[in-house]
Amino acid sequence: MADVILKNVRKNYDPAVLKDTLRNIELNIKEGEFIVFVGPSGCGKSTLLRMIAGLEDITSGELSIGGKYMNDVPPVERNVGMVFQSYALYPHMNVYENMAFGLKLKKMDKETIHKRVSRAAEILGLVPLLERKPKALSGGQRQRVAIGRSIVQQPSVFLFDEPLSNLDAALRVKMRIEIAKLHKELNSTIIYVTHDQVEAMTLADKIVVLSPLKESAESNLEQYGSPLDLYHNPSNKFVAGFIGSPKMNFLDGILVEIGLDKCKIKLNSGDIVTACVDARRGKVGDKVELGIRPEHLVPVDHPDAVGRLSGQVQVAEHLGAESFVYMEVDGKDFTVKAASEIPVDTGDTLEVGVPAQACYLFDSTEQAFPRTAKYNRT
Ligand code: ADP
Ligand code: MG
Numbered sequence: 154m155a156d157v158i159l160k161n162v163r164k165n166y167d168p169a170v171l172k173d174t175l176r177n178i179e180l181n182i183k184e185g186e187f188i189v190f191v192g193p194s195g196c197g198k199s200t201l202l203r204m205i206a207g208l209e210d211i212t213s214g215e216l217s218i219g220g221k222y223m224n225d226v227p228p229v230e231r232n233v234g235m236v237f238q239s240y241a242l243y244p245h246m247n248v249y250e251n252m253a254f255g256l257k258l259k260k261m262d263k264e265t266i267h268k269r270v271s272r273a274a275e276i277l278g279l280v281p282l283l284e285r286k287p288k289a290l291s292g293g294q295r296q297r298v299a300i301g302r303s304i305v306q307q308p309s310v311f312l313f314d315e316p317l318s319n320l321d322a323a324l325r326v327k328m329r330i331e332i333a334k335l336h337k338e339l340n341s342t343i344i345y346v347t348h349d350q351v352e353a354m355t356l357a358d359k360i361v362v363l364s365p366l367k368e369s370a371e372s373n374l375e376q377y378g379s380p381l382d383l384y385h386n387p388s389n390k391f392v393a394g395f396i397g398s399p400k401m402n403f404l405d406g407i408l409v410e411i412g413l414d415k416c417k418i419k420l421n422s423g424d425i426v427t428a429c430v431d432a433r434r435g436k437v438g439d440k441v442e443l444g445i446r447p448e449h450l451v452p453v454d455h456p457d458a459v460g461r462l463s464g465q466v467q468v469a470e471h472l473g474a475e476s477f478v479y480m481e482v483d484g485k486d487f488t489v490k491a492a493s494e495i496p497v498d499t500g501d502t503l504e505v506g507v508p509a510q511a512c513y514l515f516d517s518t519e520q521a522f523p524r525t526a527k528y529n530r531t
Contacts, residue, residue, distance in 0.1 A: 444513030458506020
């Protein structure tokens, strides 16, 4: 079993400075799961992956793979396969030789090598390209060869570090689908790093959200859960703002009424919004932040429109299938996304409806209050 377990893992690159990069990372990754690490640049995603690969020391804490304590085991003995963002293929070798090379180094017999390379080529759609040199391949094809090199090793865990970030947007979407298929085919444990939250949402069984570590924080693991779990129940404002595209809107307000499964918030504008949130751990008069996703705002005459907001339109984008209105509410950027055209232009005032079930609420320490409903727009 290739479960990957991290207990209280910490990384400090420079003990003299006492500044940790990662702290108190607890993960329990089950065999066959597709796990994605997301977070802004510099938060430690690659560091965490490299510690699992054995390319970076673990300062303290414990790593085990398949039930075996791995902290001191050298990379080659961990049975992990790593695919990087920059896929350095050997230019003088063709696709077949590139994939076979690592196995030859291991002195594996020719027949086994041939079986493994052929199988990997089939899975990755590289059969017609086996004779080609890397320079005669597209970026996406080269990345597939790099993945193939890792597949032939039959690792128990695949580690991918932003494998698609060097590809153009269209190719990235195509490769993303290929990687999803690959996971279904191989059924192996995959740990995948990206800063692209759409990649994370579409590929992951579970997402690990990391933030840049604050000196006083207990950990920079913000949340570990399924994509929809993070979308519907982010544990704090950081996760709420990171997961979802376009980003969640935030407005400042004050709690004015607290019920069992609902509360009321008075916004700076004076508007009062009802939220399906259990705010009982707060008290009337507390400062809070209301969160509302761009895709959850509705026309004011919509039956779900319990509260209302209005703002000054900065830019309206009409894309045919959907439209985006970027406006300013209470001095803050506020985005509205709609499936139909919203007939507004720069300078107009737009009034939108706020469904109570669509609201998120955060306390003054940016921790989420529990939501008591989920919103699916009809
Ligand atoms: P990410 O992959 O999330 O962008 P990294 O894991 O590459 O982040 O880096 C996390 C932090 O650790 C950054 O502040 C980076 O400067 C620092 N760091 C990364 N590698 C080293 C290193 N070899 N020595 C010292 N600091 C490093
Ligand atoms: Mg990185």
